[in-house]
Amino acid sequence: MLARPTATYVLPDLAATEALAARVARAMRPGDAILLEGPLGAGKSAFARALLRAAAADPALEVPSPTFTLVQTYDTARGVVHHYDLWRLDGPAALDELGWDDATADIVLVEWPDRLGHLSPADSLRIALEPEGEGRRATLSGWPGRLEALP
Numbered sequence: 459m460l461a462r463p464t465a466t467y468v469l470p471d472l473a474a475t476e477a478l479a480a481r482v483a484r485a486m487r488p489g490d491a492i493l494l495e496g497p498l499g500a501g502k503s504a505f506a507r508a509l510l511r512a513a514a515a516d517p518a519l520e521v522p523s524p525t526f527t528l529v530q531t532y533d534t535a536r537g538v539v540h541h542y543d544l545w546r547l548d549g550p551a552a553l554d555e556l557g558w559d560d561a562t563a564d565i566v567l568v569e570w571p572d573r574l575g576h577l578s579p580a581d582s583l584r585i586a587l588e589p590e591g592e593g594r595r596a597t598l599s600g601w602p603g604r605l606e607a608l609p
């Protein structure tokens with residue numbers, strides 16, 4: 459078993475969140491699961507939007523919150539990315555209908571990943587966001603060998 463490396467970043471403003479999201483976007487590849495944790499207003503959607511815009515190399519890319527559809531799919535230069543917001547998920551069984559099995563062959567980017575239950579991928583990158591002063595703190599864990607070398 460490889461240890462789960464951990465890295466902490468202080469993100470004083472939204473631009474810092476966007477810069478970190480762009481670094482994760484550069485490192486991601488098909489088969490990856492990126493799990494965004496944190497309370498309401500922690501900045502999960504802002505992180506996801508910045509990651510998708512960086513991956514698509516399109517700073518104006520529309521990234522609607524998938525709060526109601528639960529998933530939105532993007533074809534990016536880094537691969538196909540499925541953006542899930544599972545806040546309203548009705549238990550892990552409902553993930554079947556959202557194409558979860560096939561999606562994990564691509565890149566999955568998940569808000570409220572605690573809803574995944576036993577379907578939570580073991581080798582994911584977990585990103586926990588929390589308020590710190592006026593900004594945020596991000597704790598990244600997972601991706602042994604890659605986290606240390608984030609581009």
Ligand SMILES: Nc1ncnc2c1ncn2[C@@H]1O[C@H](COP(=O)(O)OP(=O)(O)OP(=O)(O)O)[C@@H](O)[C@H]1O
Pocket residue numbers: 469470471472473474475496497498499500501502503504505592593594
């Ligand atoms: N590093 C940061 N510093 C300051 N503000 C930030 C930072 N990152 C994000 N924000 C701001 O935090 C607010 C909430 O962000 P966002 O909507 O992404 O949170 P969320 O975690 O998706 O919340 P919810 O769970 O309610 O959907 C936004 O106004 C966003 O611009």
Ligand SMILES: [Mg+2]
Pocket residue numbers: 502503504523569
């Ligand atoms: Mg959100």
